[in-house]
Amino acid sequence: MKKLELHLHLEGAAPPAFVRDLAARKSEDVGGIFDERGNYAYRGFDEFLQVYEAATSVIRGPEDYARLLEVVLENCAENGVIYAELFVSPEFCGGGDLAAWREYLHAMTEMAAKMRGQGIDSRAILTSIRHFGPERSKTTAICAAETAGGWVTGFGMGGAEGVGRATDYAWSFDCAREAGLGLTCHAGEWGGPDSIRDALSLGCTRIGHGVRAIEDNALVDRLAEDGITLEVCPGSNIALGVYSRLRDHPIAKLIERGVRVTVSTDDPPFFHTTMRQEYDALARVFDFAEPEFDRIAHWAIDAAFCDDDTRARLRKEFS
Numbered sequence: 001m002k003k004l005e006l007h008l009h010l011e012g013a014a015p016p017a018f019v020r021d022l023a024a025r026k027s028e029d030v031g032g033i034f035d036e037r038g039n040y041a042y043r044g045f046d047e048f049l050q051v052y053e054a055a056t057s058v059i060r061g062p063e064d065y066a067r068l069l070e071v072v073l074e075n076c077a078e079n080g081v082i083y084a085e086l087f088v089s090p091e092f093c094g095g096g097d098l099a100a101w102r103e104y105l106h107a108m109t110e111m112a113a114k115m116r117g118q119g120i121d122s123r124a125i126l127t128s129i130r131h132f133g134p135e136r137s138k139t140t141a142i143c144a145a146e147t148a149g150g151w152v153t154g155f156g157m158g159g160a161e162g163v164g165r166a167t168d169y170a171w172s173f174d175c176a177r178e179a180g181l182g183l184t185c186h187a188g189e190w191g192g193p194d195s196i197r198d199a200l201s202l203g204c205t206r207i208g209h210g211v212r213a214i215e216d217n218a219l220v221d222r223l224a225e226d227g228i229t230l231e232v233c234p235g236s237n238i239a240l241g242v243y244s245r246l247r248d249h250p251i252a253k254l255i256e257r258g259v260r261v262t263v264s265t266d267d268p269p270f271f272h273t274t275m276r277q278e279y280d281a282l283a284r285v286f287d288f289a290e291p292e293f294d295r296i297a298h299w300a301i302d303a304a305f306c307d308d309d310t311r312a313r314l315r316k317e318f319s
Contacts, residue, residue, distance in 0.1 A: 001080055001279065001290075001293060002080055002081075002082050002297070002317055002318065003079065003080045003081045003082070003263075003275050003279070003293075003297065004081065004082065004083045004084070004262070004297055004300040004301065004304065004314070005076060005081050005083075005084045005085070005262075005263075005264045005265065005275060005300075006084075006085045006206070006229075006231050006262050006264055006300055006303065006304065007085070007087070007208055007209075007231035007232075007233055007262070007264035007265075007266055008072070008076075008084055008085065008086050008087065008264055008265060008266070008268075009086070009087045009127075009158065009266065009267050010065075010068065010069065010072060010086045010087060010088045011052070011055070011056040011059060011068070011089075011092060012052060012087075012266065012267030012268075012269075012270060013072040013075070013086075013265075013267060013268055013269065014055060014056075014059065014068055014071075014072070014269065015071065015075070015269050016034060016038055016039055016040055016055075016269055017038070018068065018071055019033075019055045019058060019059070020034070020038070022058045022059060022064065023058045026058060028058050030054055030055065030057075030058060032054075033051045033054045033055055039269070039272070040055065040269060040270050042270075044240075044241070045160075045190065045240055045241075046160075048240065048270065049131070049159070049160060051270075052267070052270070056092050059092070061104075062093075062103050062104045062106065062107035062108075063107060065093060065104050065107060065108055066107040066108055066110065066111040067111075069086075069108050069111045069112065069115070069122075070111050070114075070115065072086070073111075073112075073115040073120045073122060074115075074120075075268075075274070076120055076275070077115075077118070077119060077120040079274045079275040079276045080275065080276065081120065081275055082119065082120060082121065082314070082317060083120075083121045083122070083300075083304065083306075083310075083314055084120065084121075084122045084123075085122065085123045085124070085125055085153075085154065085304065085305060086122060086123070086124055086125065087125050087127040087156060087158060088108070088124045088125070088126060088127060089126070089127045089128070089129060089140060089158075090104075090126060090139065090140050090143040090144075091128070091129050091132065091136065091139075091140060093105075096136065096139035096140060096143065097139075098139075098142060098143050098146055101143045101147065102147065105124075105147055105151070105152070108124070108151065109150060109151045112124075112151050121310065122151070123151060123152075123153045123154065123304075123305055123306055124151050124152045124153070124154070125153070125154035125155065125156045125182075125184065125305065126140055126141075126143060126144035126147075126152060126154070126155050126156075126176075126181075127140065127155075127156045127157060127158050128140040128141065128155075128156075128157045128158075128159075128169065128172055129157075129158065129159040130157050130158065130159030130160055130161065130163050130164070130166075130169070130186070131159045131160040131163040132159065133163075133164075134164070134168045134169050134171070134172070137157065137169050137171075137172040138171060138172055138175070140155075140172065141155065141171070141172035141173070141175040141176050142175065144175075144176050144179065144181055145175050145176060145178070145179035145181070146179075148176075148179040148180055148181050149180075152181070153181060153182060153305040153306060153307075154181050154182040154183070154184060154305035155172070155173065155176030155177075155179075155181045155182070155183055155184075156183065156184040156185055156186070156208065157169060157172075157173075157185045157186060158186045158208065159186070160190075161186060161187065161189060161190040161191040161195060162190060162191070165195075165198050166185055166187060166195065166198040166199050166201075166202060167198050167201060167202065169202070170202060173185075173202040173203060173204075177203055181305070182205065182206070182305030183202065183203050183204045183205060183206070184204050184205070184206040184207065184208055184231065185199035185202060185204045185207065185208060186207075186208035186209060187199040187207050187208065187209065187210060188207060188209055188210040188211055188212040188213050188230075189208070189209035189210075189211065189212070189237070189242060190242070191212070192212055192215060192216075193212060193213055193215055193216035193219045195212075196210055196212070196213050196219060196223075197219065200222075200226075200228065204228075205227075205228060205229065205303065206228065206229045206230070206231055206303055207223075207228060207229070207230050207231065208231045209230070209231065209232065209233060209236075209237070210223075210228075210230035210231070210232070211230070211232060211237060211242065211243075211249070211250050211251070211254070212242075213230070213254070213259070214250035214253055214254060220254065220257050220259060221257075223259045223260075224257055224258035224259050224260075227260060228259075228260070229260040229261070229262060229299060229300075229302070229303035230254065230259060230260065230261045230262070231262055231264055232251050232254075232261045232262060232263055232264070233263075233264050233265060233266035234246060234249050234251055234263070234278060234281065234282065235265060235266070235268075235271050235272075235273035235277065235278055235281070236265070236266035236267065236271050236273070237249060238271075239270070239271035239272070239273075240271075246281055246282075246285045247285055251263075251282070251286070252286045252288075255292075255295075260299040260302075260303065261296065261299065262296055262299055262300040262303065263275070263278050263279070263282070263296055264278075265278060279293060294318060297318050298315075298318060301314045301315055301318070
């Protein structure tokens, strides 16, 4: 089954073997972030962020990132994904320096073009790191605005939702909006419904996760009426303990209430998931079948941060 994925962190999709090999070639010790089976090891969200940043620390330089993009998109294609939007942070690609970011971007854009020729299209959503603070977020927004167009089509914010409020980052979102970029923001995963309202006030047309909207009927109605799309990552939510089991996840209830949702893997090797596994689990637990998955795909096409020609081509894939 063909799929689209709108919520995928580039570094978070790095397979453990890729990170271990890179660390070995650079003679760097990152053994503490793996368990005895070679998987990423962490307990809880805060430790997850620490392991995530430790794994990312060995991925340095344009060539590393181009190779990582190739591996990640190959994995996407193996799971039936024909279009993916990846969260990429200039913080990790040159420390937020615009000149350095351009070098990283050039290498990744070339790789994205190569992979497009192999049947897997992609775009980049430049992402500020919330727990790095509003001032550092501005450097990412400037990188996004200065390199908008082509592969770079969106701006967003990830990181620890418990740090400040999304509205503290209004300058960054205004900067990205003025550059014509699509806007999304992680909210409603660990933060409650008010965190989603904050993200909406920034002009976001998509919300990363957003599942805790289900706790507020008025907010659910607003999302449905305004056509806001939620980038839902069920496997991630279960792995990090937002919900204890998939049966308790609100994705089906949100759809029933008229909210547009998409399905993504977030940081797949960290959560032991793939897009195929996400679809299989939804089919098994909620009896999703071709009509439900087709509707999710069309919602993803409508919400994608891409040009009209690409959107038209994707619609033909599902006609």
